[in-house]
Amino acid sequence: ETGVTQTPRHLVMGMTNKKSLKCEQHLGHNAMYWYKQSAKKPLELMFVYNFKEQTENNSVPSRFSPECPNSSHLFLHLHTLQPEDSALYLCASSQIAGVRTTEAFFGQGTRLTVV
Amino acid sequence: GENVEQHPSTLSVQEGDSAVIKCTYSDSASNYFPWYKQELGKRPQLIIDIRSNVGEKKDQRIAVTLNKTAKHFSLHITETQPEDSAVYFCAAAETGGGNKLTFGTGTQLKVEL
Numbered sequence: 613e614t615g616v617t618q619t620p621r622h623l624v625m626g627m628t629n630k631k632s633l634k635c636e637q638h639l640g641h642n643a644m645y646w647y648k649q650s651a652k653k654p655l656e657l658m659f660v661y662n663f664k665e666q667t668e669n670n671s672v673p674s675r676f677s678p679e680c681p682n683s684s685h686l687f688l689h690l691h692t693l694q695p696e697d698s699a700l701y702l703c704a705s706s707q708i709a710g711v712r713t714t715e716a717f718f719g720q721g722t723r724l725t726v727v
Numbered sequence: 728g729e730n731v732e733q734h735p736s737t738l739s740v741q742e743g744d745s746a747v748i749k750c751t752y753s754d755s756a757s758n759y760f761p762w763y764k765q766e767l768g769k770r771p772q773l774i775i776d777i778r779s780n781v782g783e784k785k786d787q788r789i790a791v792t793l794n795k796t797a798k799h800f801s802l803h804i805t806e807t808q809p810e811d812s813a814v815y816f817c818a819a820a821e822t823g824g825g826n827k828l829t830f831g832t833g834t835q836l837k838v839e840l
Contacts, residue, residue, distance in 0.1 A: 643826065645827075652832075653832065654731070654733075654816070654829075654830040654831055654832045654833065655771070655816065655828075655830040656830075657827055657828065657829070660827055668827055702770065702771070706826045708822075708826055713759065713822040713826045714826075715761055715773045715776060716761070716773075716826060716828055717773075718763075718770040718771045718772070719770060720769070720770050721770060
């Protein structure tokens with residue numbers, strides 16, 4: 613079983629709700645990522661945390677708010693989402709070490725539906 | 728930023744045939760090129776990767792080739808089996824920048840009996 617665990621697996625929320633996605637990695641990695649996977653689109657990198665510091669925010673709307681309290685946990689706080697935000701949200705982790713940087717290990721994802 | 732293009736978007740082969748998926752990238756600084764396989768309803772999983780200091784890598788029925796000059800890399804699957812049916816994604820990253828993968832749009836591979 614993967615060392616990256618995401619909860620919940622499925623989430624249905626209204627546009628006025630506030631919810632959070634959780635990701636936990638047990639691989640001892642120093643970097644964590646949020647990706648969005650929509651139908652017929654490539655996986656889109658949303659946020660990158662390296663040693664708990666956010667190093668990338670790919671023009672993601674402010675209704676998505678990441679939080680990385682430590683190198684093993686990553687959250688994505690959601691509020692006032694739009695129906696077009698419905699997608700599979702994937703968390704990943706890797707060990708950043710220059711040329712020895714490892715592959716990205718993905719979690720199972722959270723299937724989000726905004727109604 | 729990096730831009731990765733992947734072709735074809737769908738590929739249907741007979742069991743036992745070979746399958747080839749091609750990707751191009753734009754950023755000459757990219758030095759890491761993984762390939763992920765995603766089965767329906769499951770997470771993407773790495774099947775093979777290649778770094779820019781080699782031109783080819785093979786792992787049993789799977790091989791990847793890299794042409795840095797032309798900025799393209801390809802996945803080759805030989806002796807395809809029904810369990811190879813999945814969506815395959817190529818990606819590119821510059822590892823010194825933190826392994827921020829830019830993905831291609833994916834190829835739906837179907838291996839028919």
